[in-house]
Amino acid sequence: MFRFTSPPMPHYITSGQDVYPAGERHADRSGIGVFDLLVTTRGCLYLEEDGRELNVPAGGFTILRPDRSHRTAKPCEEETHFHWLHFQTLGSWSEVTEREPYAGPALSMPYMQIETFVFHVPRSGELPAKETTYERLEELLRLKAAADTGARFKQQGIFQQLLYRLQEEGGTAAKDAQLALADEAAAFLRRNYREPISYKELSEQLHFHPNYIALCMKKAFGCTPLDYLTRYRIEQEKQLLIHTGEPFGAIAEATGFVTFSYFVRCFGKHTGTRPKAFRQRFRT
Template sequence: MSGQYLSISCLPLPTYVQGGHIIFNPGERHPNRNYFQFFVMMFMLRGKLYIAEDEQKYTVCPGDMFILQPKHHHYSWKAMDETTEYYWIHFAVTGDYIQTKEPKHIKSVINVPSLHYYTPDVTLFLNKHTKIPDSDAIFSTIKKIFSSSKTQNTVGFWQAQQLFIDLLQHVQIQNPAKSSTSILATKIQRYLRDHYDEKITNEKLGKIFHVHPNSVVLSMKKRFGLTPNLFLTKYRLEEAVKRLLSTSAQISKIATDVGYQNVYYFSMAFKKHYGISPSQYRERYISLNQTIDKNSKGNHLS
């Protein structure tokens, strides 16, 4: 086997495009293709497929699963020497992916909020070349995918997509353990979200999580691209915006509620981030709402 892994971002999810069943006779070759736009997933039934991706040669045997990357050069490095049969599936991804010797976490191309909602980076890990796990279940799912897609209607399309996701769950490998740095950063992030209205320093975080303050900063920057202080500032200001727009509380009260003991420092931080003062932000929102309401009533009367 190749000892290589495909790591694919699953936000958005991979999409089933088409699939089929093929038999090659001795002497025939797999098509020579450059920059084919889809992943090609193969499930070998019999014979041997001598396939290359760019300069790397592979021999795919009965009971093997093998995956070709999109937009690479695929060709036979040797003709079939016996009758060769396999199922094939083409699928597409709009997220990022990478092929490496070790599984890698891939960030989503969708901007998932990290300040108020924690959605883990969902990465699909696949062996490029491996033995088919639970072949009976997998072949049964493949046949159902083909059957659904042949109906050529909306119901069949969605059934095929759902079955394809089931197939990926069958063949994916276990999520590799997160690094200690990533685990630490996640814990710190959650603590900051739960205690944003308190006074928090790197030293305090270091004591809470039993690490050096420098490790606190480095882990957050590596995992979230923000220092703890910057993460805390952004979170506090977003909480302040919620209160400005949904309550009539005084600015000084909002400042205290989100962790600022000094209202002037809060106002400076707010203006630096949003470009206007907290009171101007609230007034702009109220004015905008009044304009929308006025236009809505005018349209209704007309």
């Protein structure tokens, strides 16, 4: 599967469709510099990318890498219709065998201006909603004929919807019980960050041993539940320090810190500055 870091989101470049009669071969290409999404509606494409077999039957899809060579493994056995779509990303990406924990970039600014995230898209598979996908691909072709900015904007929106559905098709997060539990734990911590939360309470809420919950969160987020909670509280504190004039003690209490000294210590550890200096930097 592919692992994309966003923003920026991958962007649509162009698309088209082809019909190959029986015996036709897909063009051999190397390092074309864009991702090539192929969606077959009838027949089957038999491809190979650097020795890896990638068959695309009707109702299926595959994504070819921008930096690899691909060729026809064997000609089409019957008339084959398919859509092709080129896209690229200005963000980082990689090919992975399983979902990996995400560690955010080191920030030079203590106030996070852009929140980055990762998502995973399978290399190939069966389309989750075939007819809807075909309709969106057809709509991209209709918009391609229009030269106005509005049409280009709509193309990007349709492409993002397609990408989201392909991500769903992979179903990796849903099929991985550990990642699902980590998401559930994270949601509970975000909802209740203002209150004191113990590992025992987290265990009772989720009905799993705290050690197992910690293992799952390390796999998904690269940190323990306590670290996740502290980081989330710090981000809420940053918002309050910048957007309100509330006293530091009130902010510490509002974000779930038991004592003011612990609040100051955690804030300094995660931001490299004290709450007062942080507020002065962003408020006049």
